[in-house]
Amino acid sequence: MGLIALRAMVRKDLQLFFSDRKAVIMSFAAPILIASFFGSIFGSAGSTNAGGIPIMVADQDNGVISRSIVAAIKADKTLGVTLTTPDSARESVRKGAVSVSVIIPAGFGDAAGLAFFNGQNKPELDLVYDPSRTAELGMVRGMLMGHVIEAVSKEVFTGSRGGVLADQSLKQLDASDMPADQKQRLRDVLNATRNLEQGNATNGTAVGAPGMSTPYSVKEEPGMANPLAGYNPYAHSFAGMGVQFLLFAAIDLGIGILLERQRGLWKRLRSAPLSKGALLGGKALSGMLITLMTLLVSFTFAIVVFKVRVTGSVPGFLMVAVATALMASNFGLLIAALGRTPGATRGVSILATLMMVMLGGAWIPTFFFPAWLQKATVVVPTRWAIDGIDAMTWRGVGLSGAVLPTAVLLGFAALFGGLAVWQFRWEES
């Protein structure tokens, strides 16, 4: 008989859910819309690399060395270079058109060449950046360093300015108060440099010393357990939004119990010969089914439309999903146990849920969090849900990777359920 009652409860809750068009849209369309949006943002952030990070370059120096720097960064496919004036370079950053502008000040090339030998009076390269996009500043800074060193060293060793700069450095060296033996060794280096350059000039052929360059190239390979795996920003955004809206559905479940209480319906349930466990169990079961459904529907959409794949383990994915749904539905029961009026309870629980999903990395992946926060958020169940789903989808981790998140989520489910049973008000009047 308990089973018949349980089935009746689940069936009724499903009917109620589908009879409320707003709830259905909220649970199915909203996560899909928002996750698509987040996915496309994180997706295009990755793909700007293909077209190159747009930067503005103003060359006020316009010397041999600076021109060769400009040529090198123009040839770099990871940068999309536009040449302009210093004013417009600054203006473009201010307006947000580009995230970084490079201004090569007058005299930069020669000063860099001299500093190359003596390490003193280093000239400044002016990087104007958008403070909201510091990640791109870092990338541009790194790429510039390589190009500047290459251009300067090449010119110093083999170019037309090299001899002049070596001469100047020799004069500075004579004037300096360095110990005599050190002076001599440096003088040898500078003389050799000058000879190299002079030899090039008279022979008309360059010796095979093109200057310094990064002494390695990079082979990039995504660190994935499964060759099919690969970062799909939609996998993460659908995990995040799926979990967020799954929790919203759980809130509706909790509020639904409060409404049933308010409307006297809970009296009918209590007057039937059913145990408290059956009543709460029925609610937990229907909550689990509804929340699981919202998650699976949005993931099905992601799989069909955005080619998200469960590259890890499908049973593992389902384990994490079911454990997440159970955690959420017991969260709903807890809301019903602690809440008084439906209105006030809704506000507080939405706030709590938003905090949980934010800290769980639903909006911004947790790897953007500072280290202490990444550690601290393991106390948030949503973190385990999202990490678990990420592991099973784009990270391609096998079934074993689902065990810990599932266990932790079941632990949270037990905690929430226990608190709910403990705090639930059974007296009806």
Place this chain on the structure above:
Amino acid sequence: MLQVNNLRKAYGGLVAVDDVSLTLAPGQLLGLLGPNGAGKTTTVSMIAGLLTPDRGDVMVNGERMHGDTNPLKRRIGLVPQDLALYDELCPTDNLRFFGGLYGMRGDALAVAIKNVLELVGLADRARDAVKNFSGGMKRRLNLAAGLLHDPDILMLDEPTVGVDPQSRNAIFENLEFLKSRGKALLYTTHYMEEVERMADRVVVIDHGKVIANNTLAGLLASVPPKPGEQPSLEAVFLTLTGRNLRD
């Protein structure tokens, strides 16, 4: 059939029900009469198993009712004071759910649903959403939901509040019919004329205490009318409970 002994319930310092006893026989309608806040709903809730009494007990056919899953609960049907219905669903789906809570299913459930809907005159609205129903229709469906599992004892907590005269009359006819079928009815109200029309016995409670427990005739005889006035339950009631406002 139903025997209630010395029930007591306090909410914090407020004693809502204090030493209430009553008995109810098959085919009998007992009117539980009292002003607002007298403790009628609290009494009914304890009998239906929604509230645990601080003291006293509820006996059904001589057996003490105790615990959430006690099968004796099936003998009792509750028609709550609130319109305890899912507005979003139709009467059939509402009743299917309520029947399921009592372990009913399949054809037996379908037949029971058809019968109670016919009894309360809602058979032709079986598939319409309850939210479009009038107050009277909802009250009738509320009654049907309490009757669905065919209880022997029916507890009706102010079942006619906010109801048009036609629906009220229909409900009374339903109750007369149930009485004739041997059901025991406990009927709380603060409307005198309902009790005058239907009650075999009247229990008057106020401030949680039983202040009269008698047949209607006995009750009318117990308080002699003022010179020149007809004996009326209202006069008796006001004499017993005083004339102070209660809300």
